[in-house]
Amino acid sequence: MTSNHTDCHYCLQSLHGRKYALREENAYCVSCYDSLFASPCEECKQPIECDSKDLAYKGRHWHERCFKCAKCSRSLVEKPFAAKDEILLCTECYSNEYSSKCFHCQKTIMPGSRKMEFKGSSWHESCFVCQYCRQPLGTKPLITKDNENYCVPCFEKQFAHHCYSCKKVITSGGVTYHDRPWHKECFVCAGCKTQLSGQRFISKDEYPYCVDCFSKLYAKKCAACKKPITALGSAKFISFEERQWHGECFNCAKCSVSLVGQGFLTQQDDVLCHECGSAS
Numbered sequence: 001m002t003s004n005h006t007d008c009h010y011c012l013q014s015l016h017g018r019k020y021a022l023r024e025e026n027a028y029c030v031s032c033y034d035s036l037f038a039s040p041c042e043e044c045k046q047p048i049e050c051d052s053k054d055l056a057y058k059g060r061h062w063h064e065r066c067f068k069c070a071k072c073s074r075s076l077v078e079k080p081f082a083a084k085d086e087i088l089l090c091t092e093c094y095s096n097e098y099s100s101k102c103f104h105c106q107k108t109i110m111p112g113s114r115k116m117e118f119k120g121s122s123w124h125e126s127c128f129v130c131q132y133c134r135q136p137l138g139t140k141p142l143i144t145k146d147n148e149n150y151c152v153p154c155f156e157k158q159f160a161h162h163c164y165s166c167k168k169v170i171t172s173g174g175v176t177y178h179d180r181p182w183h184k185e186c187f188v189c190a191g192c193k194t195q196l197s198g199q200r201f202i203s204k205d206e207y208p209y210c211v212d213c214f215s216k217l218y219a220k221k222c223a224a225c226k227k228p229i230t231a232l233g234s235a236k237f238i239s240f241e242e243r244q245w246h247g248e249c250f251n252c253a254k255c256s257v258s259l260v261g262q263g264f265l266t267q268q269d270d271v272l273c274h275e276c277g278s279a280s
C-alpha cells in the first residue's frame with residue numbers, strides 16, 4: 001500500500017510516496033518487509049514477496065505458480081488436493097497411487113468421499129448396502145453370510161432359525177437337539193437348568209439332563225459299588241434279575257475275577273465264578 005507514513009520501521013528511510021507493508025502496526029518498506037518476514041516457498045525456496053500471493057497449507061507456504069501436483073505438475077490453485085508424506089498431489093494422482101478400491105465395485109474411493117470399512121475391506125458409502133433390501137448399512141448392526149452383508153431384519157427374514165425354547169431368532173451359533181435349533185444359553189438341563197452346550201448330557205423322554213441330574217433322578221445303581229450307571233459313551237453294564245452292575249464291577253464275590261462274558265452262579269445276593277461257586 002502507499003501512504004504518508006514517515007519512515008520504514010527497520011531501515012528508517014522515508015516512505016513518502018512509496019509502497020509499504022504493515023506488521024503489528026509498524027510500517028516497512030517492501031524491501032525490508034520481504035527480507036524480514038517473507039516466508040520461503042516450499043517448492044523453489046525463494047521468499048514469497050509481499051506483492052505475490054502466498055498460499056499456505058499446514059504451516060508451509062508456496063508461490064501461486066509453485067503450488068502444483070508433485071507427480072503431474074498440474075496447478076492445485078483452487079482445486080482439491082491430498083497430501084501424502086508431506087507431498088501434495090492432485091486427487092487423480094493420489095487416487096491412482098494410494099486410494100482404496102471399493103470391495104463391491106472395485107472403483108477408486110476418491111479422497112474426501114466417505115469410506116466405509118468392515119473386516120479389513122473398504123466400500124463406497126453407496127456400495128455398502130444390505131444384499132437383500134439394498135438399503136445403506138452405514139453404521140447399523142449387520143450380519144455376514146457367505147461374504148454378503150445383511151441388515152438384521154433382512155437376515156432374520158431370510159435365514160435365521162428360531163430357538164425352540166424362547167422362540168427368538170438365533171443370529172449366530174446355536175445348538176441342534178432332536179433336529180430343533182436352540183440358543184446355546186437356552187439349551188439347559190431339564191433338572192438344574194445348567195447350560196449343556198459343550199457338556200456331556202443324557203436324554204430322557206426327549207428332555208436333556210446333565211449327568212448329575214440324570215444320575216440322581218433316573219440312573220440305576222450298581223449292585224456292587226452302589227454308584228449310578230449312566231452308560232455314557234462306550235461304558236458297558238450287566239443286567240441280571242432286575243439288578244445291574246458296571247462292567248468293571250461284575251466280579252466274583254470271593255476271588256474278584258471278572259465275570260463279564262463268563263458263566264456264573266448265584267448264592268443269595270452274591271454272584272460267583274464256577275470255581276468258587278462249586279467249592280461252596
